[in-house]
Amino acid sequence: MDLVFSPDELAFRDEVKDFLATKLPEQIRLRTRLAPSYVASEDTVAWQKILYAQGWGAPNWPVEHGGTGWNAVQKYIYDAEYQAADCPRQSPFGIAMVAPVIYTFGSEDQKAQHLGPIISGNALWCQGYSEPGSGSDLASLQTRAVRDGEDYLVNGHKIWTSHAHHADWMFCLVRTDPEAKPQRGISFLLIDMTTPGITVKPIISMDGHHYLNEVFLDNVRVPATNRIAEENKGWTYAKFLLGHERTGIAGVGKSKRKIERLKDVAGTERNDGRALLEDATFRARIGRAEVALRALEYTSLRIMARESAGQGPGPEASTLKISGTEIEQTLNELLIEAMAYYAAPYPADALDPERNEPPIGPDHGVGLMQEHLLRRAATIYGGSNEIQRGIIAKAVLEL
Numbered sequence: 001m002d003l004v005f006s007p008d009e010l011a012f013r014d015e016v017k018d019f020l021a022t023k024l025p026e027q028i029r030l031r032t033r034l035a036p037s038y039v040a041s042e043d044t045v046a047w048q049k050i051l052y053a054q055g056w057g058a059p060n061w062p063v064e065h066g067g068t069g070w071n072a073v074q075k076y077i078y079d080a081e082y083q084a085a086d087c088p089r090q091s092p093f094g095i096a097m098v099a100p101v102i103y104t105f106g107s108e109d110q111k112a113q114h115l116g117p118i119i120s121g122n123a124l125w126c127q128g129y130s131e132p133g134s135g136s137d138l139a140s141l142q143t144r145a146v147r148d149g150e151d152y153l154v155n156g157h158k159i160w161t162s163h164a165h166h167a168d169w170m171f172c173l174v175r176t177d178p179e180a181k182p183q184r185g186i187s188f189l190l191i192d193m194t195t196p197g198i199t200v201k202p203i204i205s206m207d208g209h210h211y212l213n214e215v216f217l218d219n220v221r222v223p224a225t226n227r228i229a230e231e232n233k234g235w236t237y238a239k240f241l242l243g244h245e246r247t248g249i250a251g252v253g254k255s256k257r258k259i260e261r262l263k264d265v266a267g268t269e270r271n272d273g274r275a276l277l278e279d280a281t282f283r284a285r286i287g288r289a290e291v292a293l294r295a296l297e298y299t300s301l302r303i304m305a306r307e308s309a310g311q312g313p314g315p316e317a318s319t320l321k322i323s324g325t326e327i328e329q330t331l332n333e334l335l336i337e338a339m340a341y342y343a344a345p346y347p348a349d350a351l352d353p354e355r356n357e358p359p360i361g362p363d364h365g366v367g368l369m370q371e372h373l374l375r376r377a378a379t380i381y382g383g384s385n386e387i388q389r390g391i392i393a394k395a396v397l398e399l
């Protein structure tokens with residue numbers, strides 16, 4: 001593996017750096033830096049429109065649908081610079097998840113209807129997979145779709161549906177054949193969230209924010225033309241999508257930013273007149289996280305090198321999910337520890353731009369507790385880390 005970038009790649013990196021430095025609105029950058037997991041939907045959409053205008057709305061898509069045609073090294077450089085520049089994460093449900101399903105398996109009409117609004121930031125999506133009794137064991141899902149003429153009538157209950165309250169569309173797994181084996185009786189539907197019979201109820205997470213939802217479907221009429229490809233083959237498309245969900249999950253750039261912030265906070269905050277960064281034990285803990293992050297970066301680079309050689313990421317990508325989320329959680333904990341008592345006061349509106357009161361404690365502590373509480377869930381969603389370990393045990397270690 002050659003880790004030295006070529007002159008062309010370095011020129012590309014400069015172009016990306018320059019674009020991100022000049023085109024990302026400063027307020028959005030500041031808000032993202034404070035709490036990267038809390039970017040408002042309006043900021044995400046505004047930024048998506050800027051990326052789209054540049055032709056970078058969906059770098060991973062095929063060129064004919066609006067992708068950039070970058071090779072794997074360019075994509076790696078772009079991702080690293082993107083995260084290092086405090087850019088908001090693109091809404092993943094449309095661009096990274098459902099769009100690849102649509103352009104790979106969808107009809108021409110579905111491509112024409114959906115890909116444009118997704119890449120241009122004009123349609124937001126949510127993911128209707130999980131149900132109260134079906135999370136890790138997703139194939140047991142019960143939401144039922146019964147054919148009625150040209151439509152399906154859908155009844156069921158989805159849960160943990162992130163951003164359903166902002167979404168225009170939901171991609172949804174439904175059971176179309178209750179007699180078949182669980183994986184064989186599932187279909188993949190695209191559902192307009194304004195259809196009568198859909199009720200979205202908020203779930204407030206422990207950070208006090210509204211991000212998650214329950215979605216109730218009560219006799220929701222969905223045209224059969226909104227089904228992706230074949231009836232009862234939805235599991236194939238669902239698994240294809242989950243592969244895309246893991247892409248970029250390592251978050252190396254984001255964690256690098258967190259380490260910088262941690263060193264800043266630990267170098268400033270004083271206990272008995274001494275900065276925490278002077279404490280050898282605390283420094284060693286930062287060092288351990290940094291070493292783990294470096295190892296993760298090299299694993300990402302190895303996977304990238306395989307992709308450059310035309311091979312898929314493979315089940316090893318599960319290690320990215322496990323290490324990436326564990327490192328992030330460790331860094332969040334160290335940041336909370338470094339802020340000591342100032343981490344305790346918790347105004348849930350601390351990140352609200354309309355808030356008039358100054359932060360309690362130093363500015364560099366704003367948003368840390370929110371981020372810490374919300375990201376406890378990172379080891380659960382996107383396939384829990386226990387499930388990822390199961391994949392490694394089976395597919396990599398052949399246990």
Ligand SMILES: Cc1cc2nc3c(=O)[nH]c(=O)nc-3n(C[C@H](O)[C@H](O)[C@H](O)COP(=O)(O)OP(=O)(O)OC[C@H]3O[C@@H](n4cnc5c(N)ncnc54)[C@H](O)[C@@H]3O)c2cc1C
Nearest residue numbers: 127128129130134135136160161162377380381382384386
């Ligand atoms: C913040 C957040 C956002 C989410 N957003 C969405 C969304 O937008 N759309 C959506 O559809 N879903 C979403 N989810 C749901 C998420 O995909 C599920 O929570 C996840 O798949 C786990 O399912 P579960 O919660 O039912 O837990 P369960 O599957 O009941 O698991 C409970 C525990 O048992 C462990 N476990 C289960 N099976 C095994 C096994 N075979 N081996 C070892 N351990 C096992 C799990 O790791 C976990 O610790 C979100 C969840 C969270 C927390």
